[in-house]
Amino acid sequence: MSWIQQRLVRNLARNCRSFSASAPSRSTALTKTALSHRKAYAASALFWGSALAVAAGLTLKSTVHLDAEAAPTPVEEETRVDPATSIEFPTKMKIQSRTPLPTFTLMGVGVRTVSFLGIKVYSVGFYADLNDPKLDVPENATPEEKIEYIVKNRACVLRIVPTRSTSYSHLRDGFMRALLARQLLCRQRGQLTPDEELAIQSPLRKLKSMFPNTPLAKHSPLDILVTAPSPKQPRTLIVRDLGSVQSDWLASEFVLTYFEGEGISPPLKKSVVEYVKTHL
Template structure:
């Protein structure tokens, strides 16, 4: 039995060594297999994530494009404003004029346009459009000149002046003041202006003159001059856009009537307004 024990021990040791080697090999093989499986799953997950991420991005992009496209289709096109062109200057005037104001103002209708020229060379200074509130004018059995005067004396009116070249407020002011001085003389000769009335209008005239700054007025920049309708509560107001206002019945009416006296400050404007009155009123 003594020989059996050493042999048995040797066999046990060899078996343990063999099992240990095969176990290490199996463990290494199993570990490699597990690693490959994990990598495979990881690659599959990564590919899947990339695919859905790309799909989501594409879907989002398509949705965004669709939304923009629909918004663009749903947006209404801007309304095209109807205009009238001064043939002498190619300057456009809207056929109707709505002026924002704290107190409601009527919609003004364009009655005519024309060019203002100076000197024998015929230099074009500005184009002017005449607008008026034509609501129920009641102008039957009157000449075109009488109808124009009635509108100016009884309705809110606007003169829109658009320089054809860069000028200055003071240059326009000087022209306005000369025209008003001529109106004073004419009204005095016609007996339409008493000495007391002439004295009373000097303060409004000075205020009007002082409103115009000695600064440039850019080419094609519109300058609106509005006169309010007569009111039993207060004198008419002449308003120069962005510059100020002055109250005087005489000044408001005569400022605008100067454009229609005789040939007018702008003969083409008067001709156009007379034609409009003949056709529409």
């Protein structure tokens, strides 16, 4: 064997040993490379998944925003503010009911105060149905007589809005005291016979029983509706969400207590009188 052949054999043997020694490291390198690619793929998938989720969220948000922009803007209703409490009352009131009701017009607002400290209990707005062309208010009557005529002949609403948290029972006690005083006054005036006085006791008890011993939150309106007179049935006094009671006397006198003398709320009576002088 020539020296050239001997060198070739030695080089071949050396290369085989070098290859065998480096095989594990190459395998490890390939494994690391594969893991690296796998991690990169997973990271890429996570990124695009997140990106798609964000895009979907932005698309949804954009859609909602566009829908909100496309929605019609509600018409702002005209209101009147009680200067003593800053409580607002809509100048027109439409009450949803299974039986169609008229649109009521605000005639005046005022505050109800109690005790010598002048604690403000609630603001009250007086509404009446003034849209009927048959409403024939006597032209030569005094403002007080015109108010009484409207109360006795048209549907009316008293909206009561507490200035502070109170209770239904507290309002009920005030209503009942006012009605008992009204009952005594009507008896003295000869406007209430003994039989009529006996007949109104049951409606009075029913009205008293309708008010629960639960709180009434500040600025939560309580609407008290009196239906228009009807030849078919007595007038109905309806306390929103609480119940109703039928009685011609109770329906009209409940409202008139707010206008007798100075009234339960002198500012309310003054406000309504001014409206009558201006519009009726």
